[in-house]
Amino acid sequence: MNHVSVPNRKKTPDMNKLVKVYGDSLLRMCFLYLKDLHMAEDAVQDTFLKVYKSYMNFKGDCEEKTWITRISINVCKNYLRSSWWKRIDEAAVLENITVGNSTDTLQDEALLLEIMKLSPKYKEVILLFYYQSMKIREIAMILNIPENTVSVRLLRAREILKKKLKGWYYDE
């Protein structure tokens, strides 16, 4: 994914461009985080509204993508705090999403299911590192935690996935 350059920002952001560049991947990330497509859409809408409102306050001290992703993760966290989120079943949620044309459908299904089942603190580092292709330093900034903590969480999240997917997704 290409990053949108920060310098020479206008007073108002080019929302068309931002949605095109970041929209789909944010929506997929929010879906895996929240385990509900409708709420993920709301979360992405909220994210972009916050981006619009606070664009002038963005100091450019990090990549634009990092800044927007941080907003998105915080929106998702707020949604998760609602008691309305109890008893979500990941498999049932995933079954409602139409399957693409991949030949690896079963493997993809198993992988996504296990990612969705991860606790939020492990899921967010996996999504940010592997899906959003962020560096440890950027993830630490987004989650407001030390880089060491990010590394440890990544390691543990990988171990959990490895154990769950052994003999199925992993070659070893």
Added chain:
Amino acid sequence: MMNRTIKKAIDTRLADIKISSELENKIIDYPNKTRSTRKRPSVVVVAVAILVMLSVSVMAAAITNFDKLLSIISPQVEQNLQPIKLSSEDNGIKMEVLAAMSDSNTTIAYISIQDLTADRVDESINLYNYSISTMESFTSEVISYDAASKTAIIKLLANGGKKLEGKIVTLRVDSFLSNKQSYKLFDTGIDLKKVISSTTISTIPLDMKIVSGGSGDLFEEFRKRGNINVLKTDQTNIALPNINFAHISNIGIVDGKLHVQTKWAGKGIDDHGTFILANDSGDKTYPSSIYFSIDKNGKAIYGRDYIEFIFEIKETEISKYKLFADHFTTYGHYTEGKWQNTFKLEAMEKDKEVDIDMDFGELKVNKLSVSPIGVTLIGTGNMSDTTLDISVLVKMLNGSVYTLNSSVRNNENGKFTWKFMSLEPIKVMNVKEVSINGKVVELK
């Protein structure tokens, strides 16, 4: 291998999840519009609409527990349900069997339990003694709780039946627990090295044949060994923060392993909890456990007054670890009564069986059966010794995939059935194939 694969897998599997033009318009049309908040589940909308039309008293009479159930479950489940609507009342508590669905060996029943006179039914209600006649194993979970009417709706799963279609069965509940207090992971504050070095260890022999329960990797090893040593009971009394229903009754190194013995002194039924060792790096070590009691002479006998937690950890490394308690749980209420209803099970879509030949080492699978409730593997082997982890996916003709991530196992005389359940009913006639740990069985 994982780096790019995850991104590719997510983008491929979720290819259909894109910013729709409608959503894009909502975002771009800001700032002059406020965000359109999505409505909460339709049941709320329906309830509000009904409120407008009807008086509160009329509505109270109109919204039955069966209606509530239908607002919770999916349309797919609803289509397969057989309404029962039979109720029984005892001890000021009403139970209603709302609906059921069944295949040849499994029944799923939805019941409501309502306290008409007191506060014994709450969100933490946990059925204790309950059964469906002709079945062997049971699990249950609360799927909804209404504090205003003190009513819980519970999904009950029963397995181990045979040729259930058309059978008359009795669902009965004899007791349940409620008023749960549960304490998640907390530091016991115990200085392990200090406590262990200051304690003189005495042990008693334990015949694993009289053990009432246990878990963990060492449990099987001990069971095969036959006799082991556990700590002599009640040699110390170390309290756990905030916990008044259990304490540490002895602690020390036995046969090179760290033993932590707990005594469960509370009156609650099904009180439980466990320990975890964790070091500064966050590495966790989980224990095996053994349940037992003692007679008046201090000899180990069958029972569950004590749980001995056993960690495989070197004595020299103990100072690196802290002892955490986890999931210490007690229930304040234990309610007994007699609630039962008898009804006839009607058949859903017929099961589809195929002969297969799959070898999973200690288990040989020779038959596979698909029903709307899930997939059953039938074969030979001893399941009690297996650590086999099986993943079952059902692929439909339209490409959609069911992931069956819960299972129950029955084992008798070297034969087993292992049932993997779907959360949504499976349309059997539309099943294309079943994948068992990646091995594909074609049904069409």
